[in-house]
Amino acid sequence: MTERSLTDMAGLAARHRAEKRFRWYGIIAITISLGFLAVMVVSIGSRGIGAFSQTRIALSIHFDEAIVDPLGKRNTAELSRSNTNALIRASLNELFGQVQLPSERRALYALVSIGGAYELQAALEKRPNLVGQTKTMWLTASDDVDIFVKKGINPALDPALRRLKPNQISWLESLQQQGQLQRKFNTSFFTNGDSREPEMAGFLGALVGSALSLLVCFAISFPIGVLSAVYLQEYAKKGRLSRIIEVNINNLAAVPSIVFGLLGLFIFINILHLPRSTPLVGGLVLALMTLPTIIIASRAALRAVPPSIREAAIGLGASKTQTTFHHVVPLAMPGMLTGTIIGMAQALGETAPLLMIGMVAFVVDIPTGILETATSLPVQIFLWADSPERAFVERTAAAIMVLLSFLVVMNLAAVLLRRRLERRW
Amino acid sequence: MKKPKKKSDVVENVMTVRNVDVFYGSNHAVKDVSLDIRKNQITALIGPSGCGKSTLLRCLNRMNDNIEICKITGEVKYDGQDIYDKNVDVVALRARIGMVFQKPNPFPKSIYDNVAYGPRIHRLAENKQQLDDIVENSLKKAGLFAEVADRLADPGTGLSGGQQQRLCIARAIAVEPEVILMDEPCSALDPIATAVIEELMEDMRLNYSIVIVTHSMQQAARISQRTAFFHMGELVEQGATSKIFTLPKDERTKSYITGRIG
Ligand SMILES: Nc1ncnc2c1ncn2[C@@H]1O[C@H](COP(=O)(O)OP(=O)(O)O)[C@@H](O)[C@H]1O
Ligand SMILES: [Mg+2]
Secondary structure (H helix, E strand, C coil): CCCCCCCCCCCHHHHHHHHHHHHHHHHHHHHHHHHHHHHHHHHHHHHHHHHHEEEEEEEEEECCHHHHCCCCCCCHHHHCCCCHHHHHHHHHHHHCCCCCCHHHHHHHHCCECCHHHHHHHHHHHHCHHHCCCEEEEEEEECHHHHHHHHHCCCCCCCHHHCCCCHHHHHHHHHHHHCCCEEEEECHHHHHCCCCCCHHHCCCHHHHHHHHHHHHHHHHHHHHHHHHHHHHHHHHCCCCHHHHHHHHHHHHHHCCCHHHHHHHHHHHHHHHCCCCCCCHHHHHHHHHHHHHHHHHHHHHHHHHCCCHHHHHHHHHCCCCHHHHHHHHHHHHHHHHHHHHHHHHHHHHHCCCHHHHHCCCCCCCCCCCCCCCCCCCCHHHHHHHHHCCCCCHHHHHHHHHHHHHHHHHHHHHHHHHHHHHHHHHCC | CCCCCCHHHCCCEEEEEEEEEEEECCEEEEEEEEEEEECCCEEEEECCCCCCHHHHHHHCCCHHHHCCCEEEEEEEEECCEECCCCCCCHHHHHHHEEEECCCCCCCCCEHHHHHHHHHHHCCCCCCHHHHHHHHHHHHHHCCCHHHHHHHCCCEHHHCCHHHHHHHHHHHHHCCCCCEEEEECCCCCCCHHHHHHHHHHHHHHCCCCEEEEECCCHHHHHHHCCEEEEEECCEEEEEEEHHHHHHCCCCHHHHHHHCCCCC
16 A cells, blocks of 8 residues: 555545435434325325215205295395205105104204205206206215215214214115215315305315415515615614614514414504404414514525625615615515515414404305405314314315415415526526 | 927826825724826726725725725815715716726626616616617727627626626726726736736726726736835825836835735
């Protein structure tokens, strides 16, 4: 071996070993965290997947004119309020003619969700010429039927404690044999607001509520956050005051969100008398919460703009404001937007501050404006998770899937936006 | 027989610096400096690193205003006006006294927009055609037009280092300054790009007065008519470049140009 070998050196083997070891640590750490993620996605997915299908019962419905339109006016408004329940009962009575006892009849009627009547009303409203005809309609089954079809019956459970009585089960089995009981894609889960009946509950109301709140949050926090950051970073004299402000902003970012909820309740509702439970107030509270995040991220983005760009502009005779808004802010924009979207993604998942300002209300209608009562996705998840009906379990998981998808879409948007803005040069 | 003085021979100062001191906090970076900047000449500021050349240069168009800890006393006059007078608008001042920096710093915009930015903010063009002309002329004066004529819309940051520096010169020229300050404009460039820029400066001298900071004595000797030698914040010696390099009066200047300090 020569004095200056290129292949062997003191400590070389140990160094190679150390590097290999370190790579392994990294791989193990990533595997563990991906493993947790996979477990979460699989467990939520397997639990929530059921909510995307819904059991329906096919009934031959005679749209009796005497019941739904006794005056024969075919007025859609009145048709949409007609007594379609009676139609369903008539159809069930015909199908199971042997059932006579009133209590048994009630059990029979309970197989179909009360949503079935709404579905018929909606069908009549859309097509008034149905009156007088007889048609097979797939009506939403009640949540107990839905669970029976999806999970079967638990043989270990005492029959007296079962949600479905033996006679109900036998009726269902006969329906199943006739092919009149089927799982179908659950459109109403995507198009409905909340409901006391799990089989009729959908997440659209909560989704729209969340989207509207985020819109308000963005409209308020983005301009204010960016302007504050620009002022603090580019204009403010670096002194004791600016240091105090900086420390306080960092502190604000760590304040528990419920405190912002209380602040919002006090300022927006008690003092300003804005309507409670609305996306307007929700968005304002979320904006309070998101502001520190946006300011911190925006300041970091501004700091990252090379000073040579500022000098170039100033050397050409650009004023401070021209330099800032023509050169510095556009260059910092991708970073600012990323920070904003991260802040908004946090806001999307917030529940506590929204509970404080009353966005926990039970809201059936899909909100169409920021001044209407609304709820939000995480609050909806909280409400469903808190409901006793078993059918809400899968809806809770499904709503979590929707929330996570919303988050993924937002983060993807952040990445794409950033790429687009950065790729310009 | 005495030759009658031609107009261009008349010694005319475009800027005068009198008893200027600059402090960064407690660091006395420039000490009691008095200097004349001649019209249509190249004045070179030389001296070892950290002796205050850049600091003094930046005083000439008040670039130090933005550094909070920087304090300046003394008098700097441009065209007979005190540029530190509180009524002077720095924006107007910097439009008359442009600057080119050590590291080429084009904006991350197109070549066209880089040059057009100054004229736009100073409203030098009334329409698109005029602006196009200004951009073209400035690029021509900076000796860059032939190289970029067919790709004015490409990003300025995509040019080579030497081209970027000439783009920065074109950008400075576009606002029609009278004085151009250059802080080691060639230190980040290779010898060929440096030669191109030195040649360019020789042409520019006809229209502008140039102050250049350089750490290269050869460069100062090649291109400048006047040289000022700085040492530890003091202006040791100033005069015609030929004199300074052949007959330095001060011992420190002698040591520096013969390579003993620096
Ligand atoms: N922005 C600044 N803040 C504080 N001190 C500075 C700053 N710029 C320069 N100095 C100090 O001023 C002195 C002169 O620097 P400079 O003018 O850059 O020297 P040169 O350009 O001759 O190398 C040095 O001591 C340097 O540390
Ligand atoms: Mg320097």
